Amino acid sequence: MGAGVAVLKDEAILLIRRRDNSLWDVPGGxxxxxxxxxxxxxxxxxxxTGLSVGVLxxxxxxxxxxxxxxxxxxxWETHFFTADDSGDEVKAGDDAREARxxxxxxLPQNVSDATQHYFTMLGQFMPLSAED
Structure with a gap:
């Protein structure tokens, strides 16, 4: 079982690039x-990411x-959350080699299977692209 959190800021979402496969992913595990x-x-x-957020x-x-x-x-069963940006500085750590x-x-095309699901779920509640 896993959990992931999409941190949102204005028109942006925070993603990490994994060290092991170079895919972009929503923070989680x-x-x-x-x-x-x-x-x-x-x-x-x-x-x-070094972030701590309020309400999930x-x-x-x-x-x-x-x-x-x-x-x-x-x-895999994943519990998916969203949160608002805390304003803290983002720093990649652990198994993330980059966070941005x-x-x-x-959005990037080279994402994990789970993040593709996250994008689908998010798209049902908020526009994810200019075409939405």
């Missing part, structure tokens, strides 16, 4: 033993395939 999805989302966000808004829970760097593929803001109308 797997739950540790005894951890709630919200706690995992907060922990992963802090580890990967639950957006969706969905199943999707997840492929590990070694090629192992599993079915992307305009929602100009």
């Amino acid at each position: 797997g739950l540790e033993s005894g951890e709630t999805p919200e706690a995992a989302a907060r922990r992963e966000l802090a580890e990967e 808004r639950p957006l969706a829970v969905f199943q999707h395939p997840h492929t590990y760097p070694d090629g192992n593929r599993v079915d 803001w992307w305009l929602r109308k100009a």
